[in-house]
Amino acid sequence: MGKVKIRQDFQQARWNEPIIYEMSTPGVRGILIPAAEEEIKSKAGDVWQLLPANMRRKTPANLPELSQKHVLMHYLHLAQETMGSNIGNDISEGTCTMKYNPRVNEELVAHEKFAELHPCQDLDTVQGILEIYYRFEQIMKEVSGMDRVTFQPGGGNHAVYTAASVVRAYWEEKGQLDQRNEVITTIFSHPCDAATPATAGFKIITLYPDKDGFPDIEALKAAVSERTAAIFMTNPEDIGLYNPRVDEFVKIVHDAGALCFYDQANANAFLGVARAREAGFDMCHFNVHKTFGAPHGCSGPANGAFCCTADLAKYLPVPTVEYDGAKYYLDYDRPHSIGKVRDFMGTAGVVLRAYAWTMMLGADGLRECADVSVINNNYLEKKLLTIKGLSEAFAGNGYRRQEQVRYTWEELTEETGVTTDDINSRIVDYGIPHYWTSHHPWEIPEPMTLEPCETYSKDDLDEYYEVLSQIAKEAYENPELVKTAPHRAASHRRNDEASLDDPEKWATTWRAYLRKTGKK
Amino acid sequence: MSKVVYPYIPNSEPAVKEQMLKEIGIESVEDIFKEIPKRLRFKGKLNIPEPFLSEYELRRHVEGLLKKNVSCKDYLNFLGAGTWQHYVPAVCDTIISRDEFLTAYVGDAYGDHGKFQALFETASMIGELVGMDMVNTPTYDWANAIAISCRMAARMNGRKEVLVVGTISPGRLSVVQNYCKPDIRVELIDFHVDTGLMDLEDLEARISDKTSAVYIENPSYLGFIELQGEEIARITHNAGAELIVGVDPSSLGIIAPPSDYGADIVCGELQPFGIHMQWGGGLAGFIATRDEERYVAEYPSLLFGLTTTVAEGEYGFGEVFYERTSYASREKGKDFIGTCAALYGIAAGVYMALIGPQGLKELSEGIMQRVQYAIELLSQIKGIYVPVIKSPCFKEFVVDFEGTGKTVREINRELLSRQIFGGKDISQEFPVYGNSALYCITEVHTKEDIKKLALALEEILK
The missing domain is CATH 3.40.640.10 (Type I PLP-dependent aspartate aminotransferase-like (Major domain))
Known part of the structure; x- marks a missing residue:
């Protein structure tokens, strides 16, 4: 047995990474394209002339210009600012069955x-x-x-x-x-x-x-x-x-x-x-x-x-x-x-x-996945339901949950004002990926859906319990800490959610952003 | 209790499992499965092959199967038709094999800030290529992107008919027909056999106030470039319809972006940008439009937007107009959204960042040069008729073997014996072109490769 630890001093990579366009220097190259041989070029002639003027690209595409190292570095930073399930305790994403993804299969x-x-x-x-x-x-x-x-x-x-x-x-x-x-x-x-x-x-x-x-x-x-x-x-x-x-x-x-x-x-x-x-x-x-x-x-x-x-x-x-x-x-x-x-x-x-x-697991192994998943889930459920302010959908109906549980923070929210979204923002401060709340509509108030599939060890389950206990405690003792989370993630809390629903402000591309913010 | 302790299942260790059952307060896992009535239980053990429990044995088994394949690195390949052999830069593979990106899923933009930024940047770069401000997160493939575009247009203008260029890829057409089946009629517009170009008379005759959208491809499935973009746009807009243009973005270093000639919705395929072919599994589509609410409101896709955070000057990200989606609104959402092809979107972003504007131009030019060279070489072979389609072409072109006395199938078998994958046989798909094949040439082909093809064909057709 390992020793259960809460990652109290966790800090996700936070690179304050610029948008890639802000890193661009005209003329710099990231990779060179294999050029056609001279014989080909001379026989082909100027291929631009094959197109009528109105079908030719008039200005080069505005792509960023970076050296290869800087492209690599940029995307490595962005990777580090992402919580893949293989690097974390991803019991979080219920309904998603976040299993270990074996490296050998990537090689295949x-x-x-x-x-x-x-x-x-x-x-x-x-x-x-x-x-x-x-x-x-x-x-x-x-x-x-x-x-x-x-x-x-x-x-x-x-x-x-x-x-x-x-x-x-x-x-x-x-x-x-x-x-x-x-x-x-x-x-x-x-x-x-x-x-x-x-x-x-x-x-x-x-x-x-x-x-x-x-x-x-x-x-x-x-x-x-x-x-x-x-x-x-x-x-x-x-x-x-x-x-x-x-x-x-x-x-x-x-x-x-x-x-x-x-x-x-x-x-x-x-x-x-x-x-x-x-x-x-x-x-x-x-x-x-x-x-x-x-x-x-x-x-x-x-x-x-x-x-x-x-x-x-x-x-x-x-x-x-x-x-x-x-x-x-x-x-x-x-x-x-x-x-x-x-x-x-x-x-x-x-x-x-x-x-x-x-083929690595076979019939017994598949069955083992089911067995361990439901055991893991019932183990975690029993522990989590001891947390103040946390209950589950249709609590006490007498039926055992199978591989996942939809929990509800309704009581905690009523008592502290801290919502499931707040807790979900706080959980990444402990190095745990955001959890799945619920699909919409939220029939179950303040939902949290967890699925501790066969990938997760007893220590993972215990860690998860400890972290949620800690956050619940924070919610009762220092709700602002949770309401302003995350504090240790790759980025801080959005302060203008409405902008994402506002046609005047939303921007899914850099060019739209520059236009709408008057920067271009 | 299972005897094997599975490396992927830590709690398969018997003592741990026993302890957990004890802590739950049950005797066995059957105390949980009791909720599944006996009559619904599967009896016995699944009859599937015995596993290879060790990684070594598994690898040996699967590699043994893969060795039965012959790849486009083993043989010289001239197949395109919707999946194309381009060079995949090492950095693309490095980035998308990182466990952070590879194994992340639906987390919010705090813990998954990098995922949001990477996909925002991909959208930004696509937006520049096609000249549009609004770009979605990737769809399953180009075919699905067309289908979604057609349905978006139909919802926007309430009309129930799309006119699709007759040279569309049959595979993509099949997908579009499936999606449009409930209430959108899909009609094919004639094309000029000699030039491949859309028959504008037919378009004018068929377009009406019932027409929701017109769809063209540039470059087309048959490789040629549709030169009448402006006229098609004019006719389309005069009828009050939307012009949807599908593109292979590797052509956009030389061909005008569709927004230049009046496209309202642009869609296309990202596979040429840093994604391995994987037997056709390496597809990822995109959709781009003007950033107007009436378009944005109809996207079914997730849209990742740039915003601010409580930290001064920090970029934050989030979901744009989420209520549109079926995740938020079930059957009242726009079509449906699911797990699509985000990781390939990241690969495409890395690719575009690597090649930059100059690289894209060189890529497009170099491909066209090689194609011109290949056409020149093949046209000298007796019995071969090329170019069949008298319009400039990008990376694919139709070769007519009618005069050789052999079918494409026979020729391709002989090419295969010379370790060459010949062009795709289109004699069934486009009988109007007779005994023809669709050849594809990209930046991976050298002069020697093209000569090898010409020489092989010469020998075969002697």
Whole structure:
């Protein structure tokens, strides 16, 4: 056992780094471009003359001019001003499953025989990556109980969007799309379970929880009808409760003739324990980058595995990866396909990493992830609930939380005026990444969602408890300290939040900033 | 209790796990999983391959699979068509393999100040390339950026039809059709086969007060440069529609930024800027517009903005107009947002900062020079007809093999045996160009590489 320490004197790198344009010196070069040989140049002539004057760039693009060392240095500073989960105790980002991202997988992705593959190469020259896709599909089929899987979606929400596209194709083929135009979801399912079917053209009906925090089954019965196209639901939901009647939900929807999609963003809770198949779902997805140990990359590249039953497989995006017993190949000849949701075959690097991660663990290891995640969570929950001012959503309902918990600082806020946003700003002063509060709307007041997945040690959990205890104590004894946080982070607290919503002031580019502040 | 202590799972150590169960006050993990009814439980053990528990064995296994691939470093590559072989500077790889950037996620701009600044700077540099003040955080890819742009335009003007240039990449078109399916009609505008340019008569005939937007690509999927930007913009704007232009930014050192010729929304692909091809996995799209509220209000993407902090003179960052997003407003948000391709956005920023204005100009010029040289060389080979499309082209061009008596497929098989990936066979995608292939040449190609291709083709077609 290590010794639990609070990082009392933590200080994140704070470089007061200029915007890169402020570091620019005209004429300085960061890298030289390989020039064409003289023979090429002389034969080609002045290529500018190939373009009519109005299609030529008139002034050089205003890019910054820095030496290579200074570009490197600048971005290293910015890296140091970022709290990657591999460098910290990232129990914080609940619903995000911040696992350790193994270094060996980064070396595999950097392998020339992967990094330098072109997507249109002759299939004989990409049998290795095709085999990895094929093998990983077989694994995902077994883990979900579904019959087919595509890795084309670029992230979890994109996989849910793919599901919505499949539902649309299904009803369109039946000639009932005009009638079956409603998708039901639950308020504690991820926002994408409402937003992606809406993007695909469906009306959304949202179910709210019953007194215990489960989606209200009576509300579902009232909502389903001949207009229902599908239900899109998470389980366990983001508050950490496993809905024990999930199969009844599925049956009610099926009885109404509609389809059932299982958002498995929270699959870490039940790897090898429960599957979409046993609960009767027609479709599900995995956030491959979360549950299968690939990095989040500041928000992508990610990968979403969309899985479905044999009946729905004909709608999958093209191409699918197939094996004829001798060779792997891509099948584009799928007339019922929804088409493509992303160019080429998806974020292959995430699939490669996830395959490697899974092959390091196997069936026992996957199950160990689920076991340790729920144990970690229940251990942390028990400790955290002793903190004054902290409770959890649907406290005392008698159900054990699975892999995460949505906590609430409501009592602390009422007693001290310190909010969850304040605490979330303060936590980085102790070297811990910002935590996930909740998706909107905040059904649970002053929320905090933590997910201590299998990556985290007992010491990490104890440290997390100690830090939150300390901050809660500060909130009662010296609330200003927390309300003015962060004090030790890469930057201080914003003092003009309204400017970010003000068209006269907001600036997502340096040129807009200069214009709006009158500096140019 | 598992016997293996997994290096990725510290609490798999049996004594630790036992202690934790004890502290929770339960006998076993089943006291937690009891919430999952028996009828819903998976029975037995997942039937997946036995693991390679040691890192050495795992690496050997995966590298063994990867060795079955042949890469564009092994063979000479002339494939483009949406993923292009450019040189990736070492600094790009160094920065995006840093664990801080690689493994960060959705933290706010205090602990993740650097993430916000890096992506703000990427947006700033893209804004300069395309001549726009508002740029989003990266989308999944160019195709998704077009689709989002079309939906933005349709929401802005309430019209439900987009006119898309007929030479669009089929892959990108498929994505756009999927996104537009609910309520936006996608129509293809004719193009002149000899020049590739959009048929303006057809555009004028089809555009109406129902048209939400017109979409063109520059350079086009088939490599040529659409020279009629100004006319297309005029026609589009006369109809009250938005002009959306998709770009490959590596061309913007020489080709005018779309804002010069009247684009309202610019989108494109960042992969040429410091991102390895990765079998097509290295894509990241962007969208740029004027910084007007009516545009900004329609972005589904996260927008990172520069602001102030309580520390005098310190730059702070935050989310701009967050209420727009589906994270904030669920189905009432604009389309949907999710984890997209931020890390590649950072790589692209590093790349643009490295090459600078002079490097971008040299990159664009050098590519065009090599392409002109290649066209010249290939045009001398008997049976090959090039250039098929009589408009200036950037880094790709169509080669017609009709006169060779061999199909592109046959020729490419023979090139493969000479360790060359020939151009993409477009005879199915664009039958109007017959037995043709789309060749791509970038700054990675030397004179010798191009000569090697010409020589190989000569031999094959002898």
